[in-house]
Amino acid sequence: MALVLHNAAVLTVDRENRVLAGRDIRIEDGAIAAIGPAGTLARAGDETLDCTRALVMPGFVNVHTHAATALFRGLSDDLPRAFWANAYRVPGQERFTPEDYARSLRGACAEYLLNGVTCIADRLAGMETWAPIIEESGLRAVVGETITDARGSEGWEASERVLARYGTDPSRRVFAGLAPHALDSCSDALLARCAARARDLGGRVFIHVAQNELEVERVRERGHAGALACLRAAGLTGPDVVAAHAIYLSDAEMEGWIEDGTAIAHCPASNLKIEARTLPIHRFVGRVPVGLGTDWTATNNSNDMIVEARLAALVGKMLADDPTVLPVGQMIRMLTIEGARVLGIDHLVGSVEVGKRADLVVIDLDQPEMMPAHDLASNVLYAASVRSIRDVLVDGRVLVRGRALAAGPGTASARE
Ligand SMILES: [Zn+2]
Numbered sequence: 001m002a003l004v005l006h007n008a009a010v011l012t013v014d015r016e017n018r019v020l021a022g023r024d025i026r027i028e029d030g031a032i033a034a035i036g037p038a039g040t041l042a043r044a045g046d047e048t049l050d051c052t053r054a055l056v057m058p059g060f061v062n063v064h065t066h067a068a069t070a071l072f073r074g075l076s077d078d079l080p081r082a083f084w085a086n087a088y089r090v091p092g093q094e095r096f097t098p099e100d101y102a103r104s105l106r107g108a109c110a111e112y113l114l115n116g117v118t119c120i121a122d123r124l125a126g127m128e129t130w131a132p133i134i135e136e137s138g139l140r141a142v143v144g145e146t147i148t149d150a151r152g153s154e155g156w157e158a159s160e161r162v163l164a165r166y167g168t169d170p171s172r173r174v175f176a177g178l179a180p181h182a183l184d185s186c187s188d189a190l191l192a193r194c195a196a197r198a199r200d201l202g203g204r205v206f207i208h209v210a211q212n213e214l215e216v217e218r219v220r221e222r223g224h225a226g227a228l229a230c231l232r233a234a235g236l237t238g239p240d241v242v243a244a245h246a247i248y249l250s251d252a253e254m255e256g257w258i259e260d261g262t263a264i265a266h267c268p269a270s271n272l273k274i275e276a277r278t279l280p281i282h283r284f285v286g287r288v289p290v291g292l293g294t295d296w297t298a299t300n301n302s303n304d305m306i307v308e309a310r311l312a313a314l315v316g317k318m319l320a321d322d323p324t325v326l327p328v329g330q331m332i333r334m335l336t337i338e339g340a341r342v343l344g345i346d347h348l349v350g351s352v353e354v355g356k357r358a359d360l361v362v363i364d365l366d367q368p369e370m371m372p373a374h375d376l377a378s379n380v381l382y383a384a385s386v387r388s389i390r391d392v393l394v395d396g397r398v399l400v401r402g403r404a405l406a407a408g409p410g411t412a413s414a415r416e
Pocket residue numbers: 064065066208244295296
């Protein structure tokens with residue numbers, strides 16, 4: 001049986017950023033099988049989802065999350081930079097039990113879905129426990145177990161088990177990567193080992209880079225000129241490496257970074273909240289893969305990707321001293337297909353095109369912020385809120401229907 005989204009406006013995010021009107025989208029076996037004029041694609045026995053007065057667009061790809069820590073929201077606002085030097089510990093976090101984290105993770109997955117996020121790149125210690133919960137939520141995800149020197153072989157072995165269980169093939173809805181924590185919490189030898197292992201497995205490396213000044217100082221103490229030199233020495237450069245933050249780079253390092261082509265998980269809200277600075281992404285966009293991440297709720301505290309994209313655009317314009325940079329079309333791509341490119345899944349998701357997996361968001365055009373409809377992409381970036389999001393599909397499954405979690409595995413526990 002197929003599912004047909006009927007009579008939708010479509011923000012395709014294809015190569016030409018085409019916007020279509022009055023279209024049916026036929027979904028078979030989780031993939032987009034056909035896109036045609038309204039009324040032409042449904043056959044007897046198909047399920048139909050009426051999208052009259054609605055916009056269908058690709059789901060939002062959140063390229064940097066720590067979902068199981070959602071319960072930290074509100075515990076650490078307005079703190080000095082130095083506070084975070086204690087390994088990013090949050091006051092009182094020791095009181096939470098593994099069950100609390102599991103509940104927190106279910107809640108976070110529900111929140112992502114309700115907010116239109118269809119894919120996350122999640123990393124944390126304990127991923128063997130968290131990944132099955134993420135998988136159960138219906139989200140698409142790439143997961144990584146935190147590796148540090150302090151964790152010793154425990155982190156490495158847990159990472160190997162996660163890699164063995166989920167593999168690095170992105171055609172699996174939940175797959176795995178390597179996740180060394182950061183340049184200061186991992187030695188040069190450990191970073192190089194992660195790079196080599198990822199290349200053996202054909203997987204990606206996810207790492208925090210230049211998130212604070214102390215991290216860069218420690219890297220210099222090890223004899224590197226800065227964060228970029230440290231990454232290069234370890235072999236952690238290129239599009240298979242996803243660096244979160246990168247907010248303490250010199251001008252010369254930014255130019256070198258672009259030559260290397262390393263992907264960036266840009267987390268402006270988190271950066272601004274705890275470091276009062278962020279990366280001038282106008283210099284990187286279109287030159288290296290750049291996606292958006294909400295990071296964790298201790299430092300954001302929102303899981304709202306529309307807010308993240310809007311903030312990235314507005315702060316990006318300020319840092320460029322130029323209101324023409326980061327135009328609407330480019331930011332919508334960052335929210336969707338470019339995020340997918342960062343994760344190596346842009347051949348699978350990130351646009352509404354025949355052959356792609358049906359990871360889709362349906363936006364209600366009757367919401368006041370979506371009117372008038374002069375430019376629907378502009379409305380999504382600059383006016384929409386998550387209340388405009390009506391339905392969300394991952395792999396062709398309707399996981400959010402009418403702004404509520406649809407019945408399915410994991411739904412009841414997500415409401416806890
Ligand atoms: Zn992070």
